[in-house]
Amino acid sequence: MEVFTKSLAKRKFSLTDVIIIAVIFVILYAILKLSAGMNIPFTQGDRLEIDLSPLMLPYYAGRSLLRMFIAFFFSLLFTFIYGYVAAKVKAAGAIMIPVLDILQSIPVLGFLSATIIAFMAAFPNSLMGVECASIFAIFTGQAWNMTFSFYHSLITIPQDLEEAGQILHFNPWRRFISIELPISAIGLIWNGMMSFGGGWFFLAASEAISVLGEDIHLPGIGSYLAVAVESGNVQAMLYAMLAMLIMILLVDQLFWRPLVVWGQRFKLELSEAGEQPTSFVYDVLYKSYVMHWLYHHLLSPLGGFLNSNILKFFDGVESRSQKYLYVNKRNYLVEVCKIFIIIVVLYKLYAPAKEAALLLYNxxxxxxxxxxxxxxxxxxxxxxxxxxxxxxxxxxxxxxxxxxxxxxxxxxxxxxxxxxxxxxxxxxxxxxxxxxxxxxxxxxxxxxxxxxxxxxxxxxxxxxxxxxxxxxxxxxxxxxxxxxxxxxxxxxxxxxxxxxxxxxxxxxxxxxxxxxxxxxxxxxxxxxxxxxxxxxxxxxxxxxxxxxxxxxxxxxxxxxxxxxxxxxxxxxxxxxxxxx
The missing domain is CATH 1.10.3720.10 (MetI-like)
Structure with a gap:
């Protein structure tokens, strides 16, 4: 606490902090306002009109950006779970990695109509079903390369770090946050950047979609561009492309560039390079009194609370699992998990594999x-x-x-x-x-x-x-x-x-x-x-x-x-x- 007080004393509350507070409130208000439009009443047959007025572009851009970040969050979650299991359970990884390769190779947009019907059935009389289908389509353009990157980072961890984790008796969660996540940070950041680019690629197709012969245009920059192309409105097309260009630049400078600079702290080296990546936004946030206060009064206590509870959970699992060890140190729980994952994967693949086999036979x-x-x-x-x-x-x-x-x-x-x-x-x-x-x-x-x-x-x-x-x-x-x-x-x-x-x-x-x-x-x-x-x-x-x-x-x-x-x-x- 004393170290924090001294560190905070070095920073003075300034006009920059006022601007940061204002930006935080604007972002929170924008998220609430934009998310409210995702859950309005909607039934099949309803038509959502897209206004080609340039004054609507900020709202449409915000809706698209919200979908992009929601899809990115789930892509990151998928990356950690799928990549971790594939790397740690070799028997499962032997199946999961080829399956992942297949999933990224098959054009998923061809099956978008089926996912829309499924999501609309899950959220009847609400636009949320179509929104979820759109987010899912963006997710399919983001998840794969991040998962491959995280998997490759886990299987190529330096041996001395692995040994250090064993010497310090790290449980799986401690090893994940102290070794595995930092070692994969640089690759994840750059592949996340590429994934976001993949999301932009799928934006028009995921927002302007057809289901059962009906066209649905979700409010967004992708739908705006699609409607402009259909109507032959060249001016609106240029407005849409300009808005997308501005969004890409803003996201790059306000989100990705600071992450690239921050990620350099996880680089394995004994000496620092003379030239380091720089970011004006990162420097402003790092020197900010408000961000420093929020980190130590909100994020750090919350992270500590979650971390301690997860550590207790893994310690409990680890202590209970010791009762099920063979003399040759084989763990029943791990073996059961391996078999369960293999059975689930084979079960999911059985029906399509059988159908394809019969078709090939005939x-x-x-x-x-x-x-x-x-x-x-x-x-x-x-x-x-x-x-x-x-x-x-x-x-x-x-x-x-x-x-x-x-x-x-x-x-x-x-x-x-x-x-x-x-x-x-x-x-x-x-x-x-x-x-x-x-x-x-x-x-x-x-x-x-x-x-x-x-x-x-x-x-x-x-x-x-x-x-x-x-x-x-x-x-x-x-x-x-x-x-x-x-x-x-x-x-x-x-x-x-x-x-x-x-x-x-x-x-x-x-x-x-x-x-x-x-x-x-x-x-x-x-x-x-x-x-x-x-x-x-x-x-x-x-x-x-x-x-x-x-x-x-x-x-x-x-x-x-x-x-x-x-x-x-x-x-x-x-x-x-x-x-x-």
């Missing part, structure tokens, strides 16, 4: 072989897209990660570029392909790259920023330059993050194959041979048999690649390329 061998061949074509494009994306994202990502000042300038730029819906650029590339007679079998690879290369870039930046400054100084002392420095330090240092970037980019590429292997411009339609075009054509024709076959083939190929490529690379990252 189809002709020629149709099946054709579908698998198309899947192999798409797999080749996915690999090519990853390779071409890596050619520029790895050197540029390392360049940004090693230069904090450059990172501060380029972070908003790459955030905007990653958030911009890549499919809006498809018509322009289609015109170029038609005019210059580009073979679309290869041109579709470029379309696939547009939305997936950012996953690699963000992870390379995170991996580079996590390299200890001690090792960077050592390379300078030994005068390692060029390829020697890359081979000795940079590539091994970013390797685990690079694997995560490749996996999430691969999932994005499979997902994007649905729209990148078949494109149209006026009377011209370009089609590439692949499982993505196969599923798109089957969807247009309403052929559910071919849709299920296409998705099944995609799942089989994704599992195959996960098992024989990503699994081996994760093992290399865990055993060879991580800091100890």
């Amino acid at each position: 189809m002709g061998l020629q149709d099946l072989s054709q579908a698998f061949m198309l899947g192999i074509y798409t797999a080749g494009r996915v690999i090519a897209a990853l390779f071409l994306g890596a050619l520029w994202t790895i050197p540029v990502g390392v360049w940004i990660g090693l230069n904090p000042k450059l990172s501060a300038k380029l972070q908003p730029v790459i955030q905007i570029a990653a958030s911009f819906p890549a499919n809006m650029l498809f018509p322009f590339f289609t015109i170029l392909f038609i005019n210059y007679h580009v073979n679309f079998e290869y041109g579709s690879i470029l379309l696939m790259m547009l939305g997936t290369q950012w996953y690699i870039l963000f992870n390379v930046i995170a991996g580079t920023m996590s390299i200890p400054n001690d090792l960077l100084e050592a390379t300078n002392i030994f005068e390692l330059r060029g390829w020697k420095k890359w081979k000795t330090l940079i590539l091994p240092g970013i390797f685990p993050y690079l694997v995560t970037g490749f996996i999430t980019a691969s999932g994005g590429a499979w997902n994007a194959s649905i729209i990148s292997e078949i494109v149209s411009w006026k009377e011209h339609t370009l089609t590439a041979s692949g499982i993505g075009a196969y599923i798109s054509e089957a969807t247009i024709a309403g052929n559910w048999n071919e849709i299920l076959v296409g998705i099944t083939v995609m799942c089989i190929l994704v599992v195959f690649i996960n098992r024989f490529v990503w699994h081996k690379l994760y093992y290399m990252a865990q055993t060879k390329y991580h800091m100890d």
